[in-house]
Amino acid sequence: MARDARALADEDLMQLVRGGDADAFAVLYERHAAPAYSLAYRMMGSRSAAEDVMQEAFLSVWRSGARFDRTRGSVRTWVLGIVHHRGIDALRRGKVRNRPAVDDDGAAERIEDPLLTDAEAARREDAAAVRAAMRTLPEEQSQVIGLAYFGGFTHTEIAAMIQAPVGTVKGRMRLGLMKLRDELGRGAVLPT
């Protein structure tokens, strides 16, 4: 079964997962665990907290597969959205508010896979494009986007942290994302 499942598209695997097919779920896990874990680690700042978020998120994917709507985007976007929500929940529960800062550029645990599939190579190109687009934003905009998305802070918390009016923070978030959208649209790397 598992061998057959590997030949299926994500959306077809989700149909099987809805019916309780654990082998199909295992293939989905293999495909999406690395980007999901990368996101969870970036948010939580530690292996143990990232693993807790991953466990919660993937069990949620398994149990709530029926909620996946292919008209609203890809399976990967849906899975990463669940990981993000679980990460925000964990951060706001206050368990890891004092987490260490994450080194984005040279983390010791970072592992590079020497054998890249074409799809993975394309994803890495997209990742480079997203990072490049982020660098085009004014610091004041990328700062509030990062604090909100990866840090789980609300706009009022961010306003207090950077000593700026709440309206200013909201405006920076909106303008920053609109600029990011324009930059990414040029390279056509926006996910479905």
Place this chain on the structure above:
Amino acid sequence: MSLPTGPGHEHWGDASGAYVLGALAPEETDAYREHLDGCAACRAEVGALEQTVAALPASVPPRQPPAVLRDRVMADVRREASLLAAAGSGADRLAPARRRWSWAGGRRAGALVAAALLIGLLAGIAVAGLGGGPRTISAGANARLVIDDGHATLIADHMAAPPAGRVYQVWIQPHGGVPEPTASLFVPRADGSATVAVPDEVADAEVMMVSSEPPGGSAAPTSAPVMTVPIS
């Protein structure tokens, strides 16, 4: 060109970015969603920015998740899949509550333990790390029970597959009691390895056992245990 706006648009005009980033407070999120219902302009903007936000995870440094995490997730998933299969296609996909069947075959417990001794699968037991850290209970060369922070996991290698059409079930025997069934059902992977979440009551139990049972598990064992692990 421009889409029609809804009531309160002036108030919510800047909130789209905070909303798609998840940065509104819960009560604000609910109120903003109500606004979105009546404001085509904001709905369109949110739709566009949601796509942008979905690209943000690609910007983080790549990391490989540890293999043990996959084992933990899949142990839970396979256990639930077994329960689901046993319950039929109409079963609820929510996480199963931990089950406690009534014991219907207590007098067989002594015989079952004796059978395990006879078939030579009761292995040398070593208990280590009784302090605050993880506690590992060895069940011979090929299996161990790890109890860490209230969570118990059975980890086995080179385990034979159960007979066709059956799964393994974990049983817990409390001190002075008889073996009780658990919802921990599993089938080893093709390489004979298995990682199984076990109810944390096992930490205070006298014996943990594993036997092969019909899919969905049994209220009382229907076969001799293939593994018997004295706990304390």
